[in-house]
Amino acid sequence: MTAMRVTDQDWPAITERLDSTGWALIRGLVPGQASDDIAAGYDREDLFRNRIVMRRHGFGSGEYKYFCYPLPAMVQSLRSELYRHLQPVANAWNARLKSPVRYPPNHEDFLARCHAAGQTRPTPLLLRYGPGDYNCLHQDLYGENVFPIQVAILLSDPGKEFEGGEFVLTEQRPRAQSRAIVAPLAKGDGIAFAVSHRPVRGTRGDYRVNLRHGVSEVRTGRRHTLGVIFHDGA
Ligand SMILES: O=C(O)CCC(=O)C(=O)O
Numbered sequence: 001m002t003a004m005r006v007t008d009q010d011w012p013a014i015t016e017r018l019d020s021t022g023w024a025l026i027r028g029l030v031p032g033q034a035s036d037d038i039a040a041g042y043d044r045e046d047l048f049r050n051r052i053v054m055r056r057h058g059f060g061s062g063e064y065k066y067f068c069y070p071l072p073a074m075v076q077s078l079r080s081e082l083y084r085h086l087q088p089v090a091n092a093w094n095a096r097l098k099s100p101v102r103y104p105p106n107h108e109d110f111l112a113r114c115h116a117a118g119q120t121r122p123t124p125l126l127l128r129y130g131p132g133d134y135n136c137l138h139q140d141l142y143g144e145n146v147f148p149i150q151v152a153i154l155l156s157d158p159g160k161e162f163e164g165g166e167f168v169l170t171e172q173r174p175r176a177q178s179r180a181i182v183a184p185l186a187k188g189d190g191i192a193f194a195v196s197h198r199p200v201r202g203t204r205g206d207y208r209v210n211l212r213h214g215v216s217e218v219r220t221g222r223r224h225t226l227g228v229i230f231h232d233g234a
């Protein structure tokens with residue numbers, strides 16, 4: 001049924017990129033028409049539980065809305081299918097970081113764990129930026145239960161529908177300055193990245209590197225993103 005191209009991605013290559021750099025592009029994840037359809041949903045009040053005006057919270061400028069359950073079919077299938085491919089990576093990261101937490105193969109079972117711990121609110125979100133808007137560097141943590149990888153999907157065409165508004169990551173290694181990464185996303189591309197930290201192999205075993213993500217200022221036009229976070233929120 002799905003218009004999403006999850007299963008036919010090169011998951012071994014994506015896994016290798018995630019392991020070596022903490023982020024990976026997932027090219028052509030959502031076709032153009034489906035991207036437009038998801039973005040057009042922003043104006044439908046019935047799809048969402050909450051609207052956040054970023055400036056009010058010091059998060060940046062622009063706004064976003066959290067979907068309510070049941071999620072739109074496309075968002076629901078993206079979330080459960082992406083989880084299935086990212087779950088082995090998440091388990092390997094936790095093993096390397098000596099965390100005892102392991103993630104079950106099915107997203108539903110992980111959500112049951114979140115819900116039992118009081119994290120019952122859906123976290124997938126739709127973001128909208130206009131000229132002058134930006135998203136400050138942050139980490140999407142919503143409680144004790146954390147799935148360590150998330151996916152953001154660009155729904156607008158850079159250079160055509162908007163200018164500026166680049167997806168950025170910063171990585172901070174222990175005792176070092178932060179370094180910036182600009183992800184070259186096209187419309188419909190996804191980026192999988194570490195929510196808060198990832199393991200890096202050092203001479204004395206794996207150590208923990210911190211990541212944050214955000215969006216540089218949009219200069220012109222309108223930019224929409226779908227955020228897929230796998231843990232639910234309190
Ligand atoms: O708009 C973006 O590209 C960033 C969205 C974001 O922060 C997220 O999906 O968690």
Ligand SMILES: [Fe+2]
Nearest residue numbers: 138140213227
């Ligand atoms: Fe985010």
